[in-house]
Structures are given as structure tokens and as C-alpha cells.
Amino acid sequence: MPDTALRDHAARDAALLEINDLKTYFHSDGGTVKAVDGLTVKIRLGQTLGLVGESGSGKSVTSLTIMGLLPDIGARIAAGSISFLGRDLVQLPRAEMRHVRGKDIAMIFQEPGTSLNPVYRVGDQVAEAILLHEKVTRAEARARTLKLFQEVGIPQPEMSLDKYPHEMSGGQKQRVMIAMALSCNPKLLIADEPTTALDVTIQAQILALIRKLRDERGMAILFITHDLGVIAEIADEVAVMYRGKLVEYDSVRNIFANPQHPYTKGLLACRPRLDTTRRRLPTVADYMLTTTDSDGRMVITEKTLTPARLAEIEGRGRGRLLHPRDESRSSSLVPSPPSSGERARVRGPNGDDACQSEIEKPLTLTLSPQSRGEGTREDVAFVPANQPPLLRIENLKVYYPIKKGLLRRTVGHVKAVDGVSFNVYQGQTLGLVGESGCGKTTTGRAILKLIPVTSGTVTFDGTDWTSLRGAELRRQRRRMQIVFQDPYSSLNPRMTVEAMLTEAMSVHRLGTSSQDRRDRAASLLEEVGLLAEHLQRYPHEFSGGQRQRLCIARSLAVEPDFLICDESVSALDVSVQAQVLNLLKDLQEKRGLTYIFISHDLSVVKFMSDMMAVMNAGQIVEFGPSDAIYANPQNDYTKKLIAAIPQPTMEAIERRERERSKFK
16 A cells, blocks of 8 residues: 555544543532543544433533533533644643634534524624634635535525525524534534434435535534434444443444443433334333442443333333224225234225224234334224214414515415314324424414414314303313423423412312312322422423423313323433323323324324324325324325434444445
């Protein structure tokens, strides 16, 4: 091999960034938090290291430590080194660190909406980074910005240069952030949860873009996320963190084929998958127990989870409850009994002989080992033919006027919901799935009359909600509640948990006295997995998952029959998400609740839902049993949603490794 080739090969193998025994601590009156406690990893040029863990594991603090962005008060690097291009960033003076930051190391933050300045055009914000680090004119900086916009795939790049952040979609804003990070040709790109808030289709585009830029530019990437499914799409090596410590560090192939640490096993298991029929999700707590020894050190004990125990966890709870047999068949797809050893098939609108049996009789499907990893059975029951729906939506429309001119005349309408019709039966879960802007959230709010309805009818238990007003509407609303997406913004920060829960009871005259309502509130907290002693706490004293449990408890405080869950787990870590999804299933079975479950994540919707409605541009484009829609999607839009979901399988990992080989 020629000397130049040997040098190039050695340069590629040498570590670009090497973190050795890093310890970052935060000090406060309440004590010391060891956010990062002894982290050792390294990244080479052209390589992607995935940093994985739940909120509070130390992932983001690691990135802020590398970038030199720790707060001046309360935070310090207690020990360790961060070697980058032969220099220790921990010891680097601030003035020199400013030259490194943005030029040699760049970062994409989690939420582009809050990372971009709302009063400056996006083109100017990207050009500003170029002007800061490069000796170029404004015209040259603008030309380079245009080229970057073209490279990251922003539509109509010349026009987009002069747009403000609010004029762009979430995916477009994230592309602007990527362009800004790449503006000075960094050698290391840190991506901190860059796809968490995005739809699965936009997420797939962003991941493909980051892979393409990494391979073409030969840069290194530190990719931070809580989702191992996303890691399988992009990483070469994976470092798993738990409570500040590195618990597993290996290639992506070994992590998925043979995980060693119980925490990694739990993270892999708790994510819903489209090709399984689980009724419940395993959680991290099923794989390990965390305690503290006499010296205050964390002790992790692995739990023995046998195949029989795992099957018991995943199989608890009821099976699917589908629409009446004739209605299911006419709406879209109906599952039919498969032959021995085959995967459950689906039929079209005409059905088959197996679907003509007695309507009230449950249908049992034998699913193949491929569908779940082991042979299982799942009961699929149909609602009796003579049972009326609990909720009937007929031709629901929500239009918003477009006004222009001095006199603000209406020149058109935005058809947010355009003729939606469906039924939901007692005890069912209907999943509404689609990308942002498809109309699913607007549909949920229109059902509750939280926004005006343009036309159509909403009939709940025989009552026409569209005609309700004033006191009668408030009285009926007790029966149908909503759990919002962001638990922090939907909870009053000045009210204690007790005040939140008992206020709703008082408004609807539930409970015989203040003490009775307080006892009910304490019982509710325990029912959702919290403690009665939490009644006197405020929302900021809880984690994200705990706050979502509070929102569920608040909705249940008025003893509803129906819950609308609007993206209620989309902002949660996958491990916490699994706990909340299991909780919702348990509450449904215990209280006989009926759900509309709204999400952009098809795998979560399939796990939760009996029936599924796929929405696009304000209309339902596909409707039917959730398992059947996944097994045989009919609409191109549904197929696109399914194809965009990350595939954390060895086959997919090996395929991506083969695709990368042409760049090496």
C-alpha cells in the first residue's frame, strides 16, 4: 500500500474525539447531581456514535460539556479529559473554545423552533455563522447559504432564504439547523435528539439526509437519542448511558444481536413494533432492579426474564374489539382465520366464508412465529350487531377562513377537517394516525367542542353534541375528557396536585365533602402509579412521565366514559412511554373506558388500537382493524407511513452497512 494511502488509513482509524473518564457534576443546596459520572468513549472520522438513554441519563449534558456550554453557576467538570484534534477541550480557554465551537464542532439542537431566532430571516441566521468563522463578504456568505439550503433539500431554496422561522414547517426548520451546523465544514457534528418532535416521514428524511452528508463529507457524528430504533438507522457504535454512567458500549450490530446489560435489553423490548401482537409492553423494570448500597452507590441487579414470563407480560389484557362484523367488512379490511402455521391474512370488502359465522362469536386468530418471535394466540371479538356506537361522527367539517385585503374579505378556506365520518363503540380504542397538519388533533378538539364545528354532527350516547350549549355542555363534558400532548403546559404551575384534582370534582359536584374529594384524589394518584403523598406537590416537582400520569388522573377525576389521548406519549422516553401505554390499557380494562388515541406514530397506534383511521389532508384515507391495515395497507399514504418507521432488525442493519461500504 502506498505511503499516502497508509497515512490516510491511519488518519481514519485515529480517534477524532476521545472522552476519557469524564465527570460533570451539578451542585445545589439540595446536594450534588452526578450528571455524567465516568464516561469513556471515542469517535473516528466518518463514524457515527449513538449515545442512548432516558431523560436524566447524562446524554445532553455530555454534549454541552463537549461544546463548552455548561452554565457558569452550579456546574463543573470534576474530572476527565475531552481530546479533540490533539487538544484537551476541558483545559481550552474560552476565547479558543469559541473558535472551535461552530467551526470544528457543530451542534443540532432538539427543538428547531426554539433554536432559531423568530425575528431574523433563516438565511441571515445561517450566513451569520459563516461570517463569524470565515473571512468572506456578505454576498459570498449568502451564496454559500443558498448552496447549503440546496444540499440539505430545502424546497425553493432561493425563496426560503428570506423566510422567517414561523413560515416553515418543523422538518424545514430542522433542515435549516442542519445547514447552519454544516456551514463551516465541521469535523464533528453533534445531533441532540434531532428527530424527536418530527413525524415519522420527516424523521426518515432527516436521518437519510444526515447519513448522506456524513458519508459524502467524511465527518464524525455524535447522535443523541432515547430511541434505539433510530440508532439502528444511523449509528456504527452505540454507547448506552444510565443515570450518568456508561453501562454498555459496542457496535450497533452487537447491541441489537446480543445486548449484555439489562438496561439495554429493557430499552430494546419496550418499544412497540409493527410486526408483533403484544397486548402489553415490557418495561425496563421487568429486566432490572436499581438500588443504592450503604455508600450511596448505584447497584443494578438483573432480573431473570424467562420466555414464559415474557409471554405472560405481553399477553395480559383483552384482545382486539372490532366493529360489528358487517361494518368492519364494509369499512376496509377484516382479519380471517389463517391456515396452520401461517400469518393472519386479511380480506377485502367482500370478506370470505369464515366471516359469515355468528356475529357475536369471538374470532380466534393463530399468528405465526414471525409475527411475534414465538407462537401466540390472540382473541379478536366483534361488537354485537345490534349495539349502537357510543360515539358517531357524521360528515364532520372544520374550515378556517382565509381573509385578505383592507376589508378582510374571505377569499377561501383552510379545510382542516373535511368530511370525516366514523363510529366508536363502548370499550374500544380507535386510533387516529397521520402526519402533522392532517387534521387528527383538530378532529379530537372538534368532537369535544373545544373549537367551532363548521358542519356535521357529533352524537355521543344518543346526544347531539353539536347542539349543546352552556350548562348542558359543561354537564355532558364530564363524560368525555382529553389528555393533551404536553403535560407541562396543560398543568397549572401554581396549583398543587390536590387542587387540580379536587377542583374538577367540585365543579361537577362529585364527592360528599372536601375530605371525600381529597380521599378520591389520593386514590386516583395510586391508581395511575403515583403516591398519595404527592398531593401537595407542584407540577415542576415531577418528571415528564409523572406529569403525564397526573394529566391522566385529572381526566379521570370526573369519572368519564370516554378519553381522547392527543399525542399523549409522543414527548416521552420509550421506557416511560411503555409504562404510560400499559397504564392506559389497564385503566381501560378496569373502568370500561373508550379511547380515541391520536398519534403520528403508527407502531404506537397499532399497539393501542382496535380500529385505526389514517388521516391525510383533513380526510380519512383508510379505515379498518389496526392489525389488518398493517398487514395489508391499501392506500399509498398508509404505505408511506409504514415504510418510514425505523426498522431495528439485523437484516436492516446489515443492509445499511452494505450501502455504506461504497463510501469507504
